[in-house]
Amino acid sequence: MREGMKGERRVCLLTGAGGRLGSTFCRLYRSEYAIVAVHRHRVPDVPSQHRSWVDPLHPGAGPADDPHAVFAVQADLLEDRQIPRIVELALARFGRIDLLVHAAADTAFLGSMLTHDLRRERMRAQWSLNVEVPIALSAAVARMFWRDRAAENRSRRRNVVHLSSVSGRTVFPGCGQSVYAATKAALEMAGLHMAEELAPIGVRSNVLAPARFPGVVPVECVAERIARFDSSEGTGEVVVMDERGERVVRRKGQSSS
Amino acid sequence: MELSQILSNRRWALETRPFRHFTARDVLRTDVLAQLTAGFREVLSRGLAQRWDGRRFCRSASGYDAFVLPFSRSMPRAFDVLLSRSWHDMLASVTGVSATGDVDGGLHHHLPGSADGWRHTDLSPGWFAGEAGDGEVSLSDGRKCDYATGRAVKRGVLPKERVRGAAMILYLANGPWTPGDGGETALYLRPDAPFDQPDALVPPVDNSMLLFECTPHSYHAFRRNPKKPRNSLILWIHRTREDAVSRFGERSIVPWRRGQRGEPGTSKERAAGHA
Numbered sequence: 001m002r003e004g005m006k007g008e009r010r011v012c013l014l015t016g017a018g019g020r021l022g023s024t025f026c027r028l029y030r031s032e033y034a035i036v037a038v039h040r041h042r043v044p045d046v047p048s049q050h051r052s053w054v055d056p057l058h059p060g061a062g063p064a065d066d067p068h069a070v071f072a073v074q075a076d077l078l079e080d081r082q083i084p085r086i087v088e089l090a091l092a093r094f095g096r097i098d099l100l101v102h103a104a105a106d107t108a109f110l111g112s113m114l115t116h117d118l119r120r121e122r123m124r125a126q127w128s129l130n131v132e133v134p135i136a137l138s139a140a141v142a143r144m145f146w147r148d149r150a151a152e153n154r155s156r157r158r159n160v161v162h163l164s165s166v167s168g169r170t171v172f173p174g175c176g177q178s179v180y181a182a183t184k185a186a187l188e189m190a191g192l193h194m195a196e197e198l199a200p201i202g203v204r205s206n207v208l209a210p211a212r213f214p215g216v217v218p219v220e221c222v223a224e225r226i227a228r229f230d231s232s233e234g235t236g237e238v239v240v241m242d243e244r245g246e247r248v249v250r251r252k253g254q255s256s257s
Numbered sequence: 258m259e260l261s262q263i264l265s266n267r268r269w270a271l272e273t274r275p276f277r278h279f280t281a282r283d284v285l286r287t288d289v290l291a292q293l294t295a296g297f298r299e300v301l302s303r304g305l306a307q308r309w310d311g312r313r314f315c316r317s318a319s320g321y322d323a324f325v326l327p328f329s330r331s332m333p334r335a336f337d338v339l340l341s342r343s344w345h346d347m348l349a350s351v352t353g354v355s356a357t358g359d360v361d362g363g364l365h366h367h368l369p370g371s372a373d374g375w376r377h378t379d380l381s382p383g384w385f386a387g388e389a390g391d392g393e394v395s396l397s398d399g400r401k402c403d404y405a406t407g408r409a410v411k412r413g414v415l416p417k418e419r420v421r422g423a424a425m426i427l428y429l430a431n432g433p434w435t436p437g438d439g440g441e442t443a444l445y446l447r448p449d450a451p452f453d454q455p456d457a458l459v460p461p462v463d464n465s466m467l468l469f470e471c472t473p474h475s476y477h478a479f480r481r482n483p484k485k486p487r488n489s490l491i492l493w494i495h496r497t498r499e500d501a502v503s504r505f506g507e508r509s510i511v512p513w514r515r516g517q518r519g520e521p522g523t524s525k526e527r528a529a530g531h532a
Contacts, residue, residue, distance in 0.1 A: 041454055043274060050274040055267045056281075057260060059351045063271050074274075 358389030374479030
């Protein structure tokens with residue numbers, strides 16, 4: 001169990017919980033973390049407050065709850081008012097946030113940037129979800145909870161993990177992913193700057209840049225790397241996971257390698 | 258056979274979003290599922306008909322892109338376990354429906370590339386001839402009375418009106434399923450939500466089941482299956498109209514559209530518009 005104060009589970013606020021990575025993280029770590037699973041349409045396929053269990057031959061015995069159910073929160077992250085709502089719900093439910101994972105992403109390849117005029121709104125939406133929302137949600141958590149708890153944040157190793165992509169570091173020609181790649185490159189820089197800006201309040205920030213999962217990297221490995229970020233002491237790191245394995249390609253204060 | 262000997266999984270998930278429903282995987286024992294699957298495929302091997310002949314899948318009503326074979330006692334015996342009073346009573350007990358013993362439904366077959374269905378609640382009336390005997394269910398029988406209208410087809414029949422109380426979809430004879438194969442049952446919180454943005458999707462994994470009480474909010478629909486056929490068994494238990502009206506109000510009960518369910522042996526197609 002990932003322990004926080006007095007042996008309690010660490011509290012993880014996870015966006016994109018309905019996606020492949022988010023659901024996998026919930027499935028693998030719900031017994032170790034108290035997870036606030038933020039999803040838009042797809043509910044993560046794990047027990048939650050919306051799911052209990054019934055014996056069809058004895059339904060009168062009442063539903064059985066799962067002690068490690070995630071706390072599912074449905075929200076459209078592109079709506080500004082949802083950001084503080086999510087943080088309020090997480091704090092109301094668990095009283096704290098130890099780990100913030102930005103796994104929600106618009107992964108669509110929107111074609112050439114030269115067709116911007118034809119897809120302006122779509123591109124803006126992708127930019128908003130992939131870049132602005134992680135910034136806004138991190139800022140909200142910092143403002144509503146972390147800001148005045150620097151010593152506690154350090155002792156509990158609180159941190160933010162940003163799910164970027166190798167697409168933000170390498171040009172893959174002919175795929176039409178220029179805008180998506182730009183959002184991931186921006187997210188990587190935002191995550192590194194966030195390490196600098198959250199340092200005074202004792203909160204770490206790191207970036208994970210996997211290749212396509214599950215095609216190149218197993219989803220479980222990406223989920224496990226998130227958990228390792230949480231267990232570590234590092235901040236301002238970019239970790240790439242691809243067919244060559246896993247490696248730190250950037251540390252705070254260093255130029256990219 | 259006792260239900261405890263039929264069921265493989267007695268841990269059914271009660272979900273509350275977007276509306277109260279139950280899902281379960283590995284519902285039936287392997288041998289029971291194998292018999293049902295063999296029975297389904299046997300019926301499928303009889304071919305597909307454009308008009309109802311009582312023994313083959315026939316094209317459903319306009320708007321529902323599927324072939325349907327309504328329940329009858331002439332179906333393979335393997336299906337008797339799901340048409341038993343004990344199965345009926347179990348569904349009633351799980352969903353909390355005061356059920357009458359009346360059962361409607363059938364086998365559904367969607368060819369690859371079948372179109373999306375439409376959102377609906379299933380809170381609709383159904384007419385039956387006769388009463389269920391002790392320990393038995395009363396199957397809807399279009400040769401005696403029209404399920405949708407209550408028109409007596411056979412002399413001497415006194416149709417009685419019921420309202421659908423709960424719906425069960427058992428997915429079978431589909432083979433392996435992966436995301437992208439389609440054929441899911443989509444569930445919606447609101448009737449005006451975008452069709453392509455359901456609040457939940459129940460995949461047609463063999464030996465899995467979706468069960469829900471038919472209420473004014475139980476919006477669901479069939480999602481197109483671009484790649485593979487999609488097969489299922491669909492069953493409705495019923496409540497009295499008085500019970501439905503007292504719970505939901507008269508206006509919540511959705512009448513059948515003209516032609517949505519036809520009469521057997523006529524030019525109209527018999528349908529069971531469902532997802």
